[in-house]
Amino acid sequence: MATTRQFTVADLENFPDDGNRYEVIEGELYVTAAPHSDHQDVVYQISQAFGRWDPDRLQGWAIEGAGVIFAVTSGVIPDLVWVSAARAGAVLIDPETGQRDGKLHAAPDLAVEVISPGHEKEDRETKLTLYSRRGVREYWIVDRFRQTVEVYRRGTEASLELVATLTMSDTITSPRLPGFALPVERIFQLPSWLPR
Numbered sequence: 231m232a233t234t235r236q237f238t239v240a241d242l243e244n245f246p247d248d249g250n251r252y253e254v255i256e257g258e259l260y261v262t263a264a265p266h267s268d269h270q271d272v273v274y275q276i277s278q279a280f281g282r283w284d285p286d287r288l289q290g291w292a293i294e295g296a297g298v299i300f301a302v303t304s305g306v307i308p309d310l311v312w313v314s315a316a317r318a319g320a321v322l323i324d325p326e327t328g329q330r331d332g333k334l335h336a337a338p339d340l341a342v343e344v345i346s347p348g349h350e351k352e353d354r355e356t357k358l359t360l361y362s363r364r365g366v367r368e369y370w371i372v373d374r375f376r377q378t379v380e381v382y383r384r385g386t387e388a389s390l391e392l393v394a395t396l397t398m399s400d401t402i403t404s405p406r407l408p409g410f411a412l413p414v415e416r417i418f419q420l421p422s423w424l425p426r
Contacts, residue, residue, distance in 0.1 A: 249263070287315075321334050339366075340406065380395050
């Protein structure tokens with residue numbers, strides 16, 4: 231009987247720095263090619279909205295592409311996370327060393343994934359399940375092709391539940407982010423001078 235190799239977060243250190251994104255979810259390896267520039271612009275627009283909302287980062291910290299270690303067999307790199315100031319110590323400190331090592335060691339308050347072609351199932355199913363099981367409080371799935379944002383929040387069942395699918399005429403708000411408002415259309419607006 232053949233066995234399937236279980237990857238760990240430690241294995242990720244051995245992969246080449248080749249522009250690909252290597253993640254381990256429940257022991258399975260996922261590899262994603264470097265994202266499209268339009269994908270990165272969407273992440274930038276969301277990150278900038280956090281900067282406008284909380285320029286001195288008194289409420290928390292929005293971080294693009296940070297590694298999140300949920301367990302020995304689950305380490306991922308969301309496109310963007312937000313960690314509240316109140317939870318920063320519990321999230322940003324490695325519990326084994328008591329030091330900051332540049333990774334997150336517990337669920338962020340918010341995780342954002344921008345869908346890439348060929349990886350929609352990972353964001354809509356695999357990561358939704360992981361984030362739900364591991365305590366992420368809110369999850370946004372941004373679809374630049376459909377120009378929508380699905381908002382999942384921790385519900386009464388202590389799992390992430392879809393609360394809204396926002397379109398271009400809507401605005402993203404959150405009870406976790408008092409005063410934060412981001413028009414969905416702004417996320418998908420590319421510069422007018424950009425070649426199409």
